[in-house]
Amino acid sequence: MLGHEILLRHKKTILLLLLLAAICNVVIYLYIMERKAQTTTITTAVATTIPREQESEISQLADNLILSGLGAMGRPARGSWTKAQLLAMESSERETGYNAWLSERISPERSLHDMRHRSCKKLKYPMEKLASISVIITQYNEQPSLLLRTLSSLINRTPSKLLREIILVDDGSDQEYGNLTHILQDNFKDLLIQLRNPKQLGLMQARLTGARKSQGDVLVFLDAHVEVTRGWLPPLLAPLLQNNKTCTTPVVDTIDYENFAYRRGKPSRGFFDWNFNYVQLPLLKEELRALPAPHDNPIMNGGLFAIDRRWFFELGGYDEGLRIWGAEQFELSLKIWLCGGRILEVPCSRVGHLYRNSSFHAQYKKSDSGIKAVSRNCRRVAEVWLDEYKDKLYANMPHLTHVKVGSLTKQKALRTRLHCKPFKWFLDHLASDFLEAYPLEEPVDYAFGAVQSLAASNLCLERNKSAAHPQLLPCDEDLMYPKLQQKWTLSHFRDLHSSSYCLELQKRDPRAEVFLWQCHHHAGNQFWSYDSNTKQLINGQSKSQQRCLEAEVEERRVVANICDSKNQRQQWKFGYVDETRLEDFWKNVPDQM
Template sequence: MLQSWPKRCAVYAESLFSVPEGCVCFCDTMCLDILRHKKKVLLLLLLMAIGSIVYYLYTLKLERERDGFVTVTTSRLEHEVKELQAVFESEVIPGLGALGRPARGNWTQEQLEAIATSQRETGYNAWLSKRISPERTLYDMRHRSCKKLEYPLEKLPSVSAVITYHNEEASVLLRTLSSLRSRTPIMLLREIILVDDGSTVVNETLNDFLKIKFLNMVKHSRITTQVGLMHARVVGAEMALADVLVFLDSHVEVTKGWLEPLLDPMMRNNRTCTTPIIDTIDFDNFAYRRGKPSRGFFNWQFNYIQLPLLKEEAVAMPAPHQNPIMNGGLFAIGREWFFELGGYDKGLKIWGAEQIELSLKLWLCGGQILEVPCSRIGHLYRDGNFKIRYTDKNSNSEKKIISRNYRRVAEVWLDEFKDKLFANLPHLTVISAGNLAEQRELKKRLHCKPFQWFLDNLAQDFLHLYPIIDPGEYASGVIQSVSSPKLCLDRSDTQKRRPKLSPCSSDQVFPQPEQHWILTSRRELRSGNLCLEVRNQGLEVHLYECHGQSGNQFWSYDSKTRQVISGQMSNSRNCLEAQPDTNGLTSRACDPKNTKQKWKLGYQNDEKLLHFWDNVKTK
């Protein structure tokens, strides 16, 4: 049966392609309207088709141009990387110092002179550093038990690594950053914040290289004038976005698995600050040497010292153990907790005592510090004879800055025990500590414990070595040569760290400071903060910071033979011997008939000397 014409016309009209003959006469109003605009619709469709073709050709052209631009840009970027790498890595000798081995070579005389110059200028072999790859490999130094531990990375917090520097050697800084990038899980390292603390020479080429080599990982900030370690670190901490701050020096190399063990204790107590084992990178050949676990402390001259682990801590190795005073250079701490503690005391200037101040705040105000043996970081230590200049000021100005820092920390945190410090460092009492109101208010607001709590809970072995009440000295004053009575032992040549013989002071009991020696209750020969110690199998005599742990700083005096004797064990003792021809000293096998081994002391406590060897192990 044929459809009605109106219905047939409507169907055909929807197709817009053909209309049956006769539709004009029989279609209804709708059909007539569609037919009336048929030509316009077809024209519109044609224009749309043409437009689509034009758009496709245009976008195809844009894509080809974009691909060409990306190729050119990538090529340019690769070219820039190669050019900048040539600046900083062109002198690299492949394999030199790999796996942390000593970097040695058959250097020419000209090269040896360049090495000597670089060490005088920086305190380490900067010439050699440029020839060691920034990506050098290291042995896995961890305890075997540490390698078996697994940490759920998805549960650990991310970190912001804060590194401050001032005039750092570029090759050393690059090695620090490269080790961080290659040995840290990417999901844990949110950013590296690099703070230039007023370097006098700005290396723009290095800045460009860092942007390309590390892309968005490194945030680089520059402070135009030097503000010092503490303030620069706070600047970096304020930029941080991660929940945990890891403060590092600019001359370190992190090792495999260094970060996870530092973060793990924080998951159980967010007021925990953690420190790694600090290994040594040799200043002369960049050999990576394993350090030992220890407990940091300070003596009554505010010098940082290291104490051995307690018996129960040694048995539990490599479990984390309490660390009374951190070294200060390398540690991890929660960002919120760091700022709740007030960061560093804003009144501390440049450097000095900052690790004591922060450590005491942590322990006394509700936190703790743990040393984590499964985390190891190598630190480049400078030559002991190199004098570090932290500012452009003269040495006396720097000493005043450090003394002021000591005074501030003592006044706020040591309570009545500050008098013990002032007795050993009387010059602190005439130095202004500045305004302490903010620090005392912080101490009150955080309900911090007294310093007596610190001694009671963390310092039992410390008080044995460094008692509050000094039991007395065995002898003091000058150490005068009997064979050359015009010459006395002198420590004034601290640059070479070797004692010498100088004309004796007129007062032999209370001589000038450089000739005032004390045979202390810890059986060390001390002058100021320095002690005599023997090296090279006991034959060389050096000056070094007193460590209070006997060993190579153990000395005795035989009042009968007048010999000054090194060594605790009876089978390994030598005697101090004068060398008047060179105004030098040495240590040789004891000979009671050798007058060069005889010495007269300014004052000796004969009664105490009779009991010198009581309760001392000699075999």
């Protein structure tokens, strides 16, 4: 009996080992097949019917892509890079704002996870009733690898019966990328229409160029550096069946500019603050409970949206007086809402967007041409759409009152013709929590003026015009009302900002970098307090996570370190501190353990 049990046990062990071996063989086989499929996909993506004179160029591009097989399923594209390769990555990121070297080595048809909520996958749409679309994409000096991934994702993940055409508008690019035009046409055939402006007209005018050539019932505007995901389109089109004056936006996910990892975004509601910065607010409680149902989106981010073509042109499209880039999403969003339409964010539709690093964006936004364009655009929107509330904007941005904006007659006539509502209607119906976060009458701030280092009293914190990090530079003569670059405010939002840029701590490492980042006014990594006894500027609400701003005098920079009240490098003096107000700083602030 005992021998029989031992024999039976041995048989079970052998069967288990055989089963494990079979599973391993299947896994290895699937892996090999996936790699072969990736190689075949990459090769066919760049070499269909190519003229002989382009063969060597395309062959080189294919070789670069085939070598890596990186980024599959939206995972970070990582490898064992040589020193020369790392230097090439750094150089490309300085030039483009993202890792262009790595981008060229990722498949133009890389796979992505299905990012949708499980409930979204069960929804059925009346495909026979959904409108055909014209996708409008504008580009200016865009890298070919990004364009290929954008276009490939569209072709592969969009129902062919709905995709009438893709219109790609080159807005006067001044960089040449070989035979890119022929490469795109050979790969995407008659589905792709390529247009070119003889000179750069700007985002809005380039989009209008494409829209005027379109034939689809619905216009879908996309940036040139996106990747659409599975099932992205039907949820965007379905709400238009109920009301053709509805504009829809997807949830915008993030493609990492360093390693191209695809990261899920959260549903949110867009607004602008009283400095005309685009901000995001969380969903209302009833909207959270209804997820993943579509919800009102007061101000869209402007890069990705769908709108009925006739309705778009009935609204006048974009204001033709807007220049280059900036505030166009405010203008179109307000026009839609106030003139009888609606904007919905649709969580069942997800599109990944590559955002360039902050220093690259800052170069344009702070350049003379960028400042002039954005300022002009902001004032045009304020004068046409904000009514008496424009005075609130001008109080925060007095320079706008000196900006020439050209004629507004056409835009004001359009508002009258469409019987558009006043801006107060927008605030009353869509901005209850917005006005709590951004009140018309703002509370008094805790401190303002120059932030002077007590370790080197001649040095003050300064927001450099184009840098991603603050610096220590010679103090202005007037510490209470210094020059704009040295004027800091410890605001009622409990952040430390200069203009619309806040000090932000992204890591808690020793000598952690301190960044200049767009203020979001939601505490977190932008939460700062000031201890008037120890003279320390402290980041973080939780005491266990708090770090103090520290001067590195010799390097003329600041870092964040574990707080030490005896460390003079962590001691700072404001131009003015409201001591009475500061006594109530921690009132109603959670999580101080």
